[in-house]
Amino acid sequence: MSIGALDAAAAYGRALGVGKTGGAGIDIGKTGSGGAGAAGAAGGFGGMVESMVGNAATSMRTAEAASARQVAGKGDLIDVVTAMGAAETALDTVVAVRDRMVAAYSDIMRMQI
Amino acid sequence: MDLSTAVKVSASGLRAQSLRMRIIAENLANADSTAPTAGGQPYRRRVASFRADLDRASGAETVKVQSIDGDKTAFQRTYQPGSPAADAQGYVLKPNVNSMVEAADMKAAQRSYEANLNAIEAAKSLTMRTIDLLK
Numbered sequence: 001m002s003i004g005a006l007d008a009a010a011a012y013g014r015a016l017g018v019g020k021t022g023g024a025g026i027d028i029g030k031t032g033s034g035g036a037g038a039a040g041a042a043g044g045f046g047g048m049v050e051s052m053v054g055n056a057a058t059s060m061r062t063a064e065a066a067s068a069r070q071v072a073g074k075g076d077l078i079d080v081v082t083a084m085g086a087a088e089t090a091l092d093t094v095v096a097v098r099d100r101m102v103a104a105y106s107d108i109m110r111m112q113i
Numbered sequence: 114m115d116l117s118t119a120v121k122v123s124a125s126g127l128r129a130q131s132l133r134m135r136i137i138a139e140n141l142a143n144a145d146s147t148a149p150t151a152g153g154q155p156y157r158r159r160v161a162s163f164r165a166d167l168d169r170a171s172g173a174e175t176v177k178v179q180s181i182d183g184d185k186t187a188f189q190r191t192y193q194p195g196s197p198a199a200d201a202q203g204y205v206l207k208p209n210v211n212s213m214v215e216a217a218d219m220k221a222a223q224r225s226y227e228a229n230l231n232a233i234e235a236a237k238s239l240t241m242r243t244i245d246l247l248k
Contacts, residue, residue, distance in 0.1 A: 100247050
């Protein structure tokens with residue numbers, strides 16, 4: 001595999017842009033320099049992961065609400081399936097990008113000085 | 114992302130076909146429903162029609178239910194003077210539901226639902242495989 005840390009960060013930026021109209025990716029520099037909403041204070045990698053997990057958690061909560069409605073007999077099965085699919089995709093993306101970033105960081109840590 | 118839009122469009126197809134399935138179930142269940150009053154109208158077969166609907170947020174054409182209308186075919190008229198729904202001449206109007214037509218319609222709805230399910234499955238597996246590229 002030849003996906004670098006920057007590619008992973010760019011993918012993360014695109015993943016962030018999924019929910020917005022136009023689907024435009026987010027500038028990585030902006031994300032790194034505190035553009036990640038509430039997690040902005042942490043900045044850098046920590047802030048990025050925090051906002052990613054936040055996004056994934058939001059879609060998980062949507063899926064949970066949909067399945068709770070379905071169990072209560074008021075929901076739509078198709079809504080549950082699509083919400084679950086979206087949540088799964090979001091979480092998988094977060095985990096994949098996180099793993100990629102952590103691997104890149106440990107590569108740097110192992111670097112000979 | 115277009116793959117998630119594809120899932121959304123297919124989900125609208127699932128909704129439309131499940132409504133069509135419901136209408137067919139209603140038709141089959143009411144195949145013998147005569148008029149509640151003497152000489153009245155029995156259950157009229159219903160058909161769902163669909164139309165394309167532009168989802169402005171994603172620019173995709175989803176499917177929406179246009180309307181659910183009554184079938185204009187004439188009712189069957191049978192001589193049953195003992196029936197409570199019989200008119201003055203002893204004739205009872207029976208619903209214009211043909212179980213063969215409903216069975217064919219049901220198969221079509223079933224196949225269409227399955228096609229949409231397959232499209233969702235394909236879009237999902239493509240998304241997952243794309244994410245797998247990161248791993």
